[in-house]
Amino acid sequence: MFRYLARRITQSALTVFLTVSGVFFLIRLAPGDPAAALSSPVATAAELDRVRAQFGLDKPLINQYWIFIKHLFTGDLGTSFSFQSSALDVVLSRLPYTITLAVTSILLTTVIAVPLGVWMARNADTAREFGANVVTIAAQSMPDFWSGIMLLTIFAVLIPVLPAAGFAGWDGLVLPTVTVAILQIALISRMVRRDMVANLNAPYLVVARARGLSNGALTWRYAMRNSAIPVLTALGTRFAAMLNGVVVVEVVFGWPGVGSLVVRALETRDYPLITATVLVTAALAVLVQLLVDLAYPLLDPRVRLGKGATS
């Protein structure tokens, strides 16, 4: 268990480190110039050179990388060019908003998708289920920025009951959460349905049914417990993905999270900020994934961590 944990953490850290290093070189090799993005429209070549020197961008790439690595191990991700303060601080000041949105979305998803999936499994291959199937596929097929704008038009313009943008109170959370959840509900409920159908037809359930157990008990106490692992995995993966994947929704609703920050950081070629954003979100996603894996043996005593790969 301990060795497993150590190995997993090392692997995750390596993944994050390689990603950040990749991003480090990628952004510096690509066209675009942070000095130009920050300076005045009439800045001369000499002034731009001074700005580059100020950010240390005049040094050879490999030196810049070496400095970056040294600072990385002291927890310093550099100073954001455009915010003129610690890049990590800027990311962390926005992180709560993204986490809030991800948490509410995953809660809403769980509350709706799991019962829906179970209902679909119990009514498998009926006309009702077919209808639900088509609806979930439709939900899964809408571009999220489009459904976001549609919701915004309906609930902030036509019937102005909810705020359109930004975070000014709890009601500002409703539209972004629903927008994110629409897609996730579709994905998770279909997944739950698939898994439950397999379990409901499994021999142990036939035995249990023969013993005269109620349908509810069969579904929730037997089948669901066996579906818990895949469902939890799926929810965990979706949650991890949300932590860095709600860029579009954040942009539509002007949500002050990490996703809209990265769009801005790209526009100003704010190298330290881009690196910090990628580092924080990747680390967070990896952490969530790790927690999900650690929860396996709790849900299923048959699973021993580190023994036998679950491919």
Added chain:
Amino acid sequence: MSTDTATSTSSATAALAADRPSMVTAKQLSRATATRQRRSAHAKMWIGATCALLVILPVALANVLPLPGPDQQQLTARLLPPLTGGHLLGTDQLGRDLLSRILHGGQVSLTVGVLAVVVSGIIGIVAGSAAGFLGGWVDSAVSRLLEAQLSLPLLMMLLLVVALFGSSIPVITFVIAVAQWPEVARLTRSLVLVEREKPYVAAARVLGLHRIAILVRHVLPNVIKRATVVVLLLLAQAVLLESALSYLGAGPQRPFATWGRIISDGQDFVTTSWWLVTMPGLVIAILVVGVNLFGDGLRDRVRRRKGSDT
């Protein structure tokens, strides 16, 4: 104990039921789970194909349809609502025909989608089958890569690459392909793992065939069908991803219309000219629903034929 064949609907099945020494009636057969599944798979495929073709055909025929050009402006006829002035879906902020823009934009979006899916399908199948069949360091390398990509901020990275290397069609195609190959690779790998243990592979090995030859000539044909179903479903994802990227500004150069860009341009008019956002979004949704339903139905069918292993 029923022998009454009169009630059955189809004479062919009736005859079968009569000939067969079974108590199962045609009616029961038609109610059986297997039949219902087959029917629902059929229905899905039909509805899906209809929806998808509803979009794909006009898009493919956009150049021959009697429509104004997608970039042909008429500043006096700006923001006309649908069904006015000879514009079926109205006009945009420069008086361009919205329908024409959506259809021509669809050519870009669909081209990118199809190309991306083909590329990611090839990468995924090659990498996945190599990992599954060869095992060893190839497998661990591919598996690590898959894991790593799953935990990365994907859309962020895509935006990064597109913003950094310019938003030309090849870059966007490549980026989407890279985003999607893991799904194909993972499935192919697991399918190949199963096939590898089957006797025909051992037989081929005994016959002295090279490993690569076995993989390409014998194993791949057995898994390719199921892998392609996933690839088809990925087409839907690719179209969505492309529209999201061009919504965020990472689309091919103007004046190319793309679905995402029509929507993001139209967003500024959302309180007055609803059709600019609603229509292109609906078209994307119809197409993606179509592809998803079709793929879903197809997957149900293939899965049933192959047995019920996931």
Added chain:
Amino acid sequence: MSIHTPPPELSRRSLLRGIALAGGLAAFGGTLTACSSPTGAGGAGGAAGGTLTLALNRSLVSLDNKLNQFDAAVTVQRAVRQALTRIDEKLTPQLVLAEKFELTAPTQWTVKLRDNLAYSDGTPVKIDDVVTALTMYQQVNGSFLASFFPEWPKVVPVDDKTFTLETESPFPTLDYVMANILITPAGANQPQELQDGVGSGPYVVTAANRGTGEYTLKRNPKYWGIAAKIDTIEVRFMPEESSRVVALRSGQVDVIDSVSPDAVKQLAGLSDIKVETVDGTRLNQLFYNFRKPRSHPLANPQVRQALSHAINGPALIDNVLGGVVTAAAGPVPLTLAGAVKTGEYVYDPTKAKQMLDSLGVKNLEVKIIWESGEFANDASVMEAVAQMLGDVGVKATLQQFEPGGDILKWRQGRAGDWDILGNGFPSPTGLASTMMQGMYAGTAAKEATRDTYHGYVYPAITDLVVKAQSEVDRTARDKLLADAQKAIWDTWPCLWAFVPKAVTARRSQVEGIALTPANNYDVLNVRLGA
């Protein structure tokens, strides 16, 4: 044998429950702390409690202007920090911290600070602070403000309230440009954007989140002048124009600035929303590439003029730019001090074709480049222009650059060839000479490092502009500037140019916004009506 369900593993189940509960609590707690950090609950609807909510379309990174000089930011920056003077809605300098700001000799201005000046922490404003401020602004790299100063004035104290600003050559417009130098206590000033610290303005910052661009300002109880009328100002950052419009309509915010032409249309006619426009100081141009080889058709001013006749300016203004811009009638906006009318862009496609034919220009192809967001509706303008050029037989290709992209290299001619650049040039000083210096006063030396405005080098014009800048006599200066503008117009530098109006939209209970052409206003006079 009794039928019973096997008892569940109690220990594991209770453990699970515990984890679920803890997880839920953590999640809830996380959200709670996350959401209490911004402005707290509510905050919508500025009418009650004297709160004014502003939504900016760009993120306010700090309340200092050393690098951030965009329009609405100035409004907020000046609520906290002040300069010796300010430029008012008629684009003339008004005294703020200075009680007197006078030209006492050709190279000397005499300034006297007000008597009762104090920062929000109670300390007095000293001459030393002005000295430090000037030094710090000089040392900032890449600053736009620095380019307004042909030379930096030297502060010579006379007594504890009076000092002179001395320059080598005459600086007749110093009272205008000093409006951009914000004064901060000397000890707290640094050669970079200040993140916090005190100012002498009518408001103090009580909460700031630079990451999200949200600020809360409260009335400064120790303000040296007449106190501001509104208790609290909330500053929000909403990048999407459509969300700002919806937020204003629903009363979530009270004022939005730099409103786009399309948004103006959507807000027009709403009873509880007022839209205000004033002619601006920015010049948005489709500027020709002056680095073309002599043999290229565009090196000929007549060809440049011919292309201009293909542009249907009135249609662009009315249909694409929503009527909230005016066509330029000279090389700089007429709102600026010293600007004169030199000519007009006339739409005449027949003439355009004739001119091109008689000049022997056939199958001309031009490439138009611009960075998205350079001005409102830039993409639509470019697409429309491409079509108009196409109508006279000139094939135009468009290349749009995303912000942060490589357009600088292109503009300098180091990355690829182009013919027309879509660009905006601001003039926060309100002076024609500043803009002419920036755009049209190129020299061969500057061109060697590609520091001219896209290769625009006409030594005779440069001479006039330079002379005008150090001319103390107002009439003589204006004469020099007028001559220069006429000469510039004759070189036909732009395919088309327009001056966008500064536009704010507000809930109707917000009163007293005196919008300046430079697109900012003094929050001191803003109040909330019934």
